Amino acid sequence: xxxxxxxxxxxxxxxxxxxxxxxxxxxxxxxxxxxxxxxxxxxxxxxxxxxxxxxxxxxxxxxxxxxxxxxxxxxxxxxxxxxxxxxxxxxxxxxxxxxxxxxxxxxxxxxxxxxxxxxxxxxxxxxxxxxxxxxxxxxxxxxxxxxxxxxxxxxxxxxxxxxxxxxxxxxxxxxxxxxxxxxxxxxxxxxxxxxxxxxxxxxxxxxxxxxxxxxxxxxxxxxxxxxxxxxxxxxxxxxxxxxxxxxxxxxxxxxxxxxxxxxxxxxxxxxxxxxxxxxxxxxxxxxxxxxxxxxxxxxxxxxxxxxxxxxxxxxxxxxxxxxxxxxxxxxxxxxxxxxxxxxxxxxxxxxxxxxxxxxxxxxxxxxxxxxxxxxxxxxxxxxxxxxxxxxxxxxxxxxxxxxxxxxxxxxxxxxxxxxxxxxxxxxxxxxxxxxxxxxxxxxxxxxxxxxxxxxxxxxxxxxxxxxxxxxxxxxxxxxxxxxxxxxxxxxxxxxxxxxxxxxxxxxxxxxxxxxxxxxxxxxxxxxxxxxxxxxxxxxxxxxxxxxxxxxxxxxxxxxxxxxxxxxxxxxxxxxxxxxxxxxxxxxxxxxxxxxxxxxxxxxxxxxxxxxxxxxxxxxxxxxxxxxxxxxxxxxxxxxxxxxxxxxxxxxxxxxxxxxxxxxxxxxxxxxxxxxxxxxxxxxxxxxxxxxxxxxxxxxxxxxxxxxxxxxxxxxxxxxxxxxxxxxxxxxxxx
Numbered sequence: 245x246x247x248x249x250x251x252x253x254x255x256x257x258x259x260x261x262x263x264x265x266x267x268x269x270x271x272x273x274x275x276x277x278x279x280x281x282x283x284x285x286x287x288x289x290x291x292x293x294x295x296x297x298x299x300x301x302x303x304x305x306x307x308x309x310x311x312x313x314x315x316x317x318x319x320x321x322x323x324x325x326x327x328x329x330x331x332x333x334x335x336x337x338x339x340x341x342x343x344x345x346x347x348x349x350x351x352x353x354x355x356x357x358x359x360x361x362x363x364x365x366x367x368x369x370x371x372x373x374x375x376x377x378x379x380x381x382x383x384x385x386x387x388x389x390x391x392x393x394x395x396x397x398x399x400x401x402x403x404x405x406x407x408x409x410x411x412x413x414x415x416x417x418x419x420x421x422x423x424x425x426x427x428x429x430x431x432x433x434x435x436x437x438x439x440x441x442x443x444x445x446x447x448x449x450x451x452x453x454x455x456x457x458x459x460x461x462x463x464x465x466x467x468x469x470x471x472x473x474x475x476x477x478x479x480x481x482x483x484x485x486x487x488x489x490x491x492x493x494x495x496x497x498x499x500x501x502x503x504x505x506x507x508x509x510x511x512x513x514x515x516x517x518x519x520x521x522x523x524x525x526x527x528x529x530x531x532x533x534x535x536x537x538x539x540x541x542x543x544x545x546x547x548x549x550x551x552x553x554x555x556x557x558x559x560x561x562x563x564x565x566x567x568x569x570x571x572x573x574x575x576x577x578x579x580x581x582x583x584x585x586x587x588x589x590x591x592x593x594x595x596x597x598x599x600x601x602x603x604x605x606x607x608x609x610x611x612x613x614x615x616x617x618x619x620x621x622x623x624x625x626x627x628x629x630x631x632x633x634x635x636x637x638x639x640x641x642x643x644x645x646x647x648x649x650x651x652x653x654x655x656x657x658x659x660x661x662x663x664x665x666x667x668x669x670x671x672x673x674x675x676x677x678x679x680x681x682x683x684x685x686x687x688x689x690x691x692x693x694x695x696x697x698x699x700x701x702x703x704x705x706x707x708x709x710x711x712x713x714x715x716x717x718x719x720x721x722x723x724x725x726x727x728x729x730x731x732x733x734x735x736x737x738x739x740x741x742x743x744x745x746x747x748x749x750x751x752x753x754x755x756x757x758x759x760x761x762x763x764x765x766x767x768x769x770x771x772x773x774x775x776x777x778x779x780x781x782x783x784x785x786x787x788x789x790x791x792x793x794x795x796x797x798x799x800x801x802x803x804x805x806x807x808x809x810x811x812x813x814x815x816x817x818x819x820x821x822x823x824x825x826x827x828x829x830x831x832x833x834x835x836x837x838x839x840x841x842x843x844x845x846x847x848x849x850x851x852x853x854x855x856x857x858x859x860x861x862x863x864x865x866x867x868x869x870x871x872x873x874x875x876x877x878x879x880x881x882x883x884x885x886x887x888x889x890x891x892x893x894x895x896x897x898x899x900x901x902x903x904x905x906x907x908x909x910x911x912x913x914x915x916x917x918x919x920x921x922x923x924x925x926x927x928x929x930x931x932x933x934x935x936x937x938x939x940x941x942x943x944x945x946x947x948x949x950x951x952x953x954x955x956x957x958x959x960x961x962x963x964x965x966x967x968x969x970x971x972x973x974x975x976x977x978x
Contacts, residue, residue, distance in 0.1 A: 245686045249303060252693075256296040257373055260362055263289035264377075264384045267425060267650045270403045270415055275344045275715045275750065278417030283347030283649045284708050290355045290362070291703050295696040297362055300369075303689050307368050309361050315609040315663045316361075318602060323357050325599040326350050326558050333557015333594070334796055341746040342559050344715055346582070347649055349559050351707065351746075356656040363660025364667070374664060378432060381657055385429035386452040388414050389459030392422060396462045412462040416650070423460045423468035424651040427641055428658045430456040431475070431634025438626050467644025473507055475637025483629045536576035537585055537644070543568045544584040548593045555596040563796050564593055566833035574837070574867040580799060583646035588639070590646055610662035611635055617665040634658065706744050714745040722754045725761050729771060732758055733779055740786075749800060752786045756803045759783035763810040780811055798832035798839060805829050805842050809849070819846060837863045837873065844880075853884040871902035875909075882912055891916055907933050907940075923953040941971045 266289075269281040301308045309316055330339035330350050342349030367374040392414030395401035407413040416422040430453055437449035460468050477500060484496045510517075517524035547556070547564025556563050562582040584590050592600040611632055618628035638655060645651075721735030736755045745751055759779045762769075766776040784807040791800045808822035826842045833839055840863050847856035860880040864873050874897035881890035894913050904910045914929045930947040937943060944967045951960035 245303065245689075248686075248690075249300065252296045252299055253369055253373075256293055256300060256362075257366065257377070259289050259293040259296070260366065260377055261380050263293075263359065263653070264380050266653055267384065267388045268402065268415055270417065272404075273716045273719060274712065275719045275754075278415070278421075279347050279649065280344050280712070280715055283352065284712050286649060286653060287352070287355050288704050288708050290358050291700045291708070293362060294358065294700045295693050297358070297365060298696050299689055299693040300365060302692060307365050309364060310667050313663060313666050315606065315613060315659070315666055316364075318606045318609055319357055319360055319659065319663075322599065322602045322606060323350075323353055325595055325602055326353055329554045329557045329595050329599065331557075332554045333560050334563050335557060335560050335794055337793075338559050338749075339557040343747040344750050346559065346646075348647065352649070352652070353558070356652050359653065360656045360660045360663070363657060364663050367660075367664035368667070374661075378657075378661065379436070381654075382429050382433045382436065382449070382452050385426055385654075386433070386455050388422075389426055389456045391415060392459050393455065393462055407463075411464040412459070414459070416648075419463035420465050420467065420645050421648045421650065423463040423465035424641060424645050424648060425654055426456045426459050427468060427471060427638045427651075428634050428654045430460065430472075431630050431637065432658070432661075435627055435630045435634075438624070438630060465641075465645075467641040470644070471637040471639075471641030473503065474640045475633040475635075477503060478636050479629045479633025482632060483625060486625055486629075532576045536573060539570050539573045539576070540565075540581060540584050541586055541589060543570055543573075544586070544589045544593050551596065553596045553598065555592070555594045555599065558594050561590055561594055566796075566798050566836070569833055569835045571835050571837075571866045575869045578838075578867075578870075585644065585646060587642040587645060587647050589643075606659065607635060607639055609666075610659055613662040613666040613669070616669040620669040622665060622668055631661075707746070710742045710744045711746045714739045714742045714751060715747075717742075718751045718754050722758060725758050726765075729758075729762055729766075729769065730775070733775075748790055749794070749797065752783070752790055753800065753803055756783045756787050756807055760806055760810055763814055777815055780807060780814075783807055784811060796832060798829050798836065801825060801829035801832060802839055802842060809842070809846065813849065819850060822846060835866055837867045837870075840866070844876075848880075848883075853880065856880050857884045857886075871897050871900035874900055875902045875904075878913075879909065887916065904932055904936065907937050907943075921953075923950050926950050927954060941967060944970070 263286055266282045266286040269285045270277045271281040274280045311317065326339075327350055330336055333339050338349065340350045342352055363374070363377065366377050391402050392405065392412040395405045395408055395414070396412045398409075401414070403415050405413050405415075406417055407419050411419040413419045413422045416425065433449050433453035433456065437446050437453060440446050440449060457472075460472065480496050480500050480503075484493050484500075487493050487496070514524060543565055544561070546568045547561075550556075550564075559582075561584055562580070565581050565584075584593070588600075588603075591603045595603075614623065614628050614631045614635075617623040618625060623631070635658070638658075717735045717739035721732045721739065724732035724735060736758065739745070739751060740755075759782070762771065762776045762779055766773075784804065787800065787804040787807060791797065791804050794800060805822055805825040808825055809819065812819045812822055823846055826839075826846055829842060830836075830839045840859055844856055844859045844863065847853070847859060857880050860877045864877050867873055874893060878890050878894035878897055881887075881893055891913065894910075910929065910933075914926060914933065917926045917929065927947065927950045930943055930950060934940070934943050934947065944963060948960050948963040948967055951957075951963060
């Protein structure tokens with residue numbers, strides 16, 4: 245039994261070390277590869293470690309979690325609140341499993357909580373295991389940062405970094421996610437640099453911290469920069485308050501003064517920095533992105549007031565965003581946000597006030613754990629201040645970002661260290677540990693191991709491999725849409741045959757997009773009508789089934805409405821079902837113009853121009869920042885027979901910067917100004933028309949005559965000669 249225990253501990257440690265490699269993975273075959281790859285890898289590692297954890301905890305009481313530890317209890321309470329609010333929330337399935345784009349939810353949190361307790365077992369098994377684990381954590385973070393920096397400098401990278409050359413995201417695909425992950429290992433590296441007695445090791449850890457600091461800077465992420473500054477500032481304040489060395493206190497005060505002055509000067513003079521530079525981006529807090537975030541936070545607060553006690557459930561912020569949408573956001577960002585880009589606020593609106601308070605209790609108790617460790621001399625003052633500064637920096641940057649898989653791993657690793665410090669300080673306080681209790685027979689513990697090993701393997705397949713394979717097949721199907729639609733259809737069909745899929749919404753949505761692409765392009769691709777109709781009907785049926793289950797997802801309903809309109813246009817000519825679905829869609833997000841566009845399209849298909857005009861006006865009232873929508877209103881006014889109103893709206897659209905996409909959409913506009921003999925305006929319009937239709941000789945002829953009317957004889961003669969040479973039939977006119 246002792247030998248098996250030793251082997252189990254080694255394997256367990258190996259799996260834990262393996263889980264730290266999570267940030268490296270980005271498999272391009274998957275949907276959202278920078279997210280799903282990391283999440284599936286981490287979850288599989290945690291699940292494989294689970295039977296070893298149970299076995300070790302069962303045979304050795306010293307390795308069991310200390311439930312008297314208030315930090316452990318708080319972490320478990322936070323998990324319990326997430327489970328409860330998943331049941332009371334508005335979308336249970338999404339709350340439990342999350343989706344491919346974010347990979348969050350209760351199931352993800354459960355893995356983080358297990359990971360947290362796994363770390364404590366490593367510490368309880370021996371400080372060597374925990375130290376090596378944390379050293380591995382620092383090494384991985386440093387390599388990830390170094391990979392990003394090398395790419396920033398023009399060197400080779402492990403995976404494609406889509407943020408280069410302006411910003412760096414390394415293996416994360418998003419600079420914000422990259423910086424968020426580095427926050428805690430950066431301070432952990434600084435902690436080890438201070439703790440180590442060996443100068444060589446101090447230098448190594450110091451270099452690791454600096455590499456990660458440069459990684460954060462190269463990401464150009466303001467939230468992380470603010471977090472670092474606030475963390476360092478408050479860490480110094482704590483150090484000054486507690487140090488007994490006057491000289492160090494004076495130096496620390498000087499450092500704070502320099503920090504404050506430098507930050508103040510940069511912030512107040514951001515407009516004097518090179519536009520677009522990393523430093524300019526970091527210190528400019530008055531840009532459009534900041535304005536958009538403030539509006540998002542206002543939306544989140546309005547949603548919180550609807551359900552303050554239990555929130556809407558994990559991963560369900562989208563319901564708040566859609567129902568409380570502020571059209572002012574169209575000026576900055578028209579995206580459909582499923583996160584408020586403020587993790588603290590997200591906890592409040594999804595888990596309610598109780599979840600919010602418990603989350604902050606976790607933070608407070610972790611901070612107190614480091615304080616206790618300092619009081620019982622497990623930590624030096626500077627070590628404690630660095631760890632506390634890391635916690636503060638992480639939570640401050642959370643005000644500007646949402647949780648991600650790798651950042652969650654980093655946070656719960658840090659929390660695990662705090663819990664270990666708490667236990668160790670209790671020992672220092674005089675609490676005795678339970679001695680090793682040997683099992684009387686190896687049969688029972690080995691039986692437990694065998695059972696839970698089977699359970700773990702089943703979970704690895706059903707909740708990870710199956711969904712991973714579904715993600716891959718859906719992605720392949722979507723990729724083959726234009727290349728070979730029938731192969732694409734087979735990929736989609738195979739994906740839906742898998743036993744489990746955590747994100748049917750995204751999968752069916754991609755299939756729906758494929759089917760709609762067939763509806764538009766099928767005839768030109770020579771596809772049989774029966775094949776196109778079959779795919780569209782199947783996609784519509786699947787969408788209807790999921791939409792009826794969820795009921796509160798406007799994007800899902802809008803896809804269904806689009807499918808039903810295409811079915812009516814191509815096959816049935818009956819728009820009644822599409823009309824009902826469109827109204828259901830709009831009711832879920834009444835201030836989103838994208839949904840009102842569906843109603844406008846329906847009225848246009850039915851040539852109901854009076855209703856179309858009313859809807860087009862409603863759209864521009866909600867979003868007065870979009871020149872395309874302004875021109876759309878002009879077109880509807882024109883089709884409604886209101887020429888003067890059409891021209892007035894068209895003028896407004898052109899003034900807003902609308903750039904015509906086809907001659908057909910503004911031929912009437914040219915004709916109107918020709919009749920009004922506004923030749924300077926006609927010349928500009930004809931010049932744009934020629935850009936769109938360069939082979940249309942008649943346009944050149946009209947432009948030559950227009951130049952003549954303006955009095956630009958030189959241009960008129962030159963263009964007339966070109967027209968006559970190109971097409972002699974215009975010679976007399978020229």
